[in-house]
Amino acid sequence: MSCSPPHAAHEIVVVDNASKDGSVAVARRWNDVTVIASAVNQGFAVATNTGIRSSSGSAVLLLNSDTVVPPGAVDGLLRELKRYPDAAVAGPRLVDAAGRPELSFGQMLTPFNEWRQKRTMLSLERGDPATLQRIHRLTHEEQWPDWVSGACLLVWRSDAEAVGLLDERFFMYTEDVDFCAALRARSRRILFTPAVEVVHLRGRSVAAVPAETAEAYRRSHLAFYQKHHPAFAGLLGIYKRLRP
DSSP: OEEOOOSSOOOEEEEEESOSSSHHHHHTTOTTEEEEEESSOOOHHHHHHHHHHTOOOSEEEEEOTTEEEOTTHHHHHHHHHHTOTTEEEEEEEEEOTTSOBOOOEESOOOHHHHHHHHHHHHHHHTTOHHHHHHHHHHTTSOBOOSEEOTTEEEEEHHHHHHTTSSOTTOSSSSHHHHHHHHHHTTTOEEEEEEEEEEEEOTTHHHHHSHHHHHHHHHHHHHHHHHHHOHHHHHHHHHHHHHOO
16 A cells, blocks of 8 residues: 555544564554554455554544555545535546556446446456446546445545444445445535546455455455345345356
8 A cells, every 4th residue: 555645633543453574664654654464364344444443533534555645645535525514435547556446436336337337347357448438438437336445535534433344244345335335324415526536456464365255355345235135035045156
């Protein structure tokens, strides 16, 4: 992760989920960084909640380790979030290392919406010109989606605490969709802003432990459907057991 510090008063909390690459030692080189090292990998939601509880700012930035945040980006997100009193969350435009946009927002997950989102992302990864053009257009327009990616997400602390922070039953994946759903249930809005751009180097963590990541995704995915769409959860469980 590379993050240029904002001009706004801030604090930095790094929660390390039992990494073995020396990340903790590197983070501890900075005296103004609070480092919380877990002996075991507790998952994204637990680690994020630990970080939130260990901080005190009125706004909280959730940030993945595979991101590069340019100068002015955090201040820009805070500025955009302040523009709308009824917004709880602001998410930036995410791009990969080559500058290609990521579809980092969308509608609430349902079987159909998820199928459509995955189909779009596959076309994007294959370099389909029409899909790329459409995503370029969408990600250059301000949007009010049901969710934005937790890879980089700014939320007001009061809103996060009002919904009990992230649901810790989700070890990895779908926790951002669930979190945004809880905020929207309180009549708070979710903002996607193209005014801020952050680089998201997707797949770094997945590449390191592909089998464990795939299993974590399956568990979280099933837990999400059990919580939000119980009528489909049984069929999804059967599908995942049969799928090689």
